[in-house]
Amino acid sequence: MTPLLTHVKRSLFLRLLLIFGVTIVLIFAIIYISLQQLNQINSNQIIEIPDYFVRNFETIIIDDIGTPPDLEVAALLAQDLEWTIRIEHPDMVWRSDNDYRLPVELAEYSRTLSSDAEIRTWNGEDIMVVERNGYRFYMHQRFLDNTDFNYVVLYFGLGIAAIVLFLNYFSISRLLSPVRLLKEGAERIQRGDLGYRVSTDRQDELGELTASVNHMADSLQSMLEAKRQLLLAISHELRTPITRAKLQLEFMDDEKNRDALLDDINEIDLLISDLLEAERLNNTHSVLVTEEVDLSAFIESVVDSFNSDSSEIRFTGLERDEEVVIDRLRIRLLITNLLNNGVRHGRGKPIDVKVSFANEQATIEVIDQGEGIAEEHLADITEPFYRADNSRQRNTGGFGLGLYLCKLIAEAHGGNIHIASEVDKGTHITVTIPREPPEFKTTN
CATH class of the missing domain: 3.30.450 (Beta-Lactamase)
Structure with missing residues (x-):
């Protein structure tokens, strides 16, 4: 194979240029021949009589x-x-x-x-x-009268031109077929299928791009695996001394100090759990363990199992069963965090939990009549470690990770969370999730 042919074979742009060039030449040739034929047909056969x-x-x-x-x-x-x-x-x-x-x-x-x-x-x-x-x-x-024959020539020329354009489209479509494969591969990787690789035998620019995408997927898979291993190591290394500390506290004689230290250690343990869970959810490759659940009955069971001596929790569910695909543990965590916030800031007043379903969307509402949130804080209230009173003491509401986790859980299910609130009137939190989550990498 000559160097020129080798260069053309390995260059997508030269092949596209060649296809367009040949197409233009053929179209002009067809037009010229058709016009010449029509002129010949319509011209006088004898202009000068010999x-x-x-x-x-x-x-x-x-x-x-x-x-x-x-x-x-x-x-x-x-x-x-x-x-x-x-x-x-x-x-x-x-x-x-x-x-x-x-x-x-x-x-x-x-x-x-x-x-x-x-x-x-x-x-x-x-x-x-x-x-x-x-x-x-x-x-x-x-x-x-050659009108009919003129139309035959015209239609024949148009037919040849259509065939040339079809062959042109077929050639370009075949040349660009790796783009479709790359798109499908990128979507599968984005959904979390990090083991997928795009296959191609092309040696041009698209072949190089495909190799780059596969290399990127390799790097991403390695990076996320290293991140997963790091989270497991952190979880183990941090919880091991916490467990030892709890065990040693059991042998302290001073009950007051022991209880205070135990509360601090439990709070650190909870903070570590929240941080790890937030890190797992804060990427598009988070794993949801999904199953079909009667959402209304499930949330009612979560509300019934929630212990609160200070506030009454009222539940309003659906009159019919509605199956929704969710991760039970994550949705339980979402509802529990919202109820904890309602109890903590609800001033002892009743809290309403409502479940509704419309247009293939499930809606969960948690409404309290407590302190409320000032309007200037609403835009940032779901950010990690953000608190309206700039305090992290236990008696004023923890570390500011609860609503952040709720937002991540809702988004992992393909939904969203909306917070409306007025100071001294209460807070209305609405979580919307689809009947089925988007095509994340899920396990059943």
């Missing part, structure tokens, strides 16, 4: 017609020659057809052919005039 034809005309045709003319013979000759013959005499005017396109009387003299024959022209077309024994004979090419 002298030898006139001599034959005089010696054979005129003699065959005779003077006085035999009109039947004249009609047969006109039909065979595909010419128009007109015969004039003071006593008669006869023509072989109804072709009046050439006004023979107005035609201009061109040249003399013999003593009784001359050529006249009209718009570039010759008319032969012969006078013999008082009869004048006019003869010119008959007008042939």
